[in-house]
Amino acid sequence: MALHFSKQELAARRRRACRAMAARGLDGLLIFRQESMYYLTGYDTSGYSMFQGMYLGADGKLALCTRSADLTKDCKLTPIATGWFDAGVTAEGKNKLVPSISFTLTNTGAEAWGPMQINCIFKRLGDHEERSTVLVRGTTAGASNLAAGASTPPIVVRASEGYTGTEPRANMLANHLFIDFKVEVFGKSGSATWVSLGEYPITRQLLTK
Secondary structure: OOOOOHHHHHHHHHHHHHHHHOOOOOOOEOOHHHHHHHHOOOOOOOOOOOOOOOEEOOOOOEEEEEOOOOOOHHHEEEEEEEEEEEEOOOOOEEEEEEEEEEEEEEEOOOOOOOOEEEEEEEEEEEOOEEEEEEEEEEHHOOOOOOOOOOOOOOOOEEEEOEEEEOOOOOHHHHOOOOOOOOEEEEEEEEEOOOOOEEEEEEOOOOOOO
16 A cells, blocks of 8 residues: 655644644644544555544644554565475485465555565465475565565565475476466455465476575
8 A cells, every 4th residue: 555645745644633632731632533544544444343542642642553554455475486496305215396486575554564464375287286395484574564665575485395306407397297286375464364465377397595
């Protein structure tokens, strides 16, 4: 969610509200209407189903109590690369390839995110069964408390399971029995529910890093 008016306009709105409180001898305002909170903060949400409240003091101090970041509007995932990572050789002496994705997340909202989690579910194309699930902590990925307008460093996620074989890795990818994978990426802010951030096919190419 982008700020739909300038920062100068936002500051002017707060100053006018503070002056009006001072003129009436008020110490502060408790606000519960979403429209009023949006007017004074620029922060918008997609629904009214959860409690939201805000305090604005005559001295300009502000505290906003609202739902967790709405990742359906406040998060943009930018894929960098997908492919099959060379995971080395197994104990049985077989080459191992695992599906991999790298991407960045951008906070497109007007406020910093809180604690974040990212969940990547790897599946074979045409198969509903999960082959591998990887949970990434936001603190590790640089996503927790990400400032508005900022982006994470590249996040690399690799499945634990994939394919093994005695053929050279390039031949494994070209094998007619090879079944392609996809990855479903989900995000979660604070105690909110998981939100889909996108679904991406795993390109049939070899990755070494």
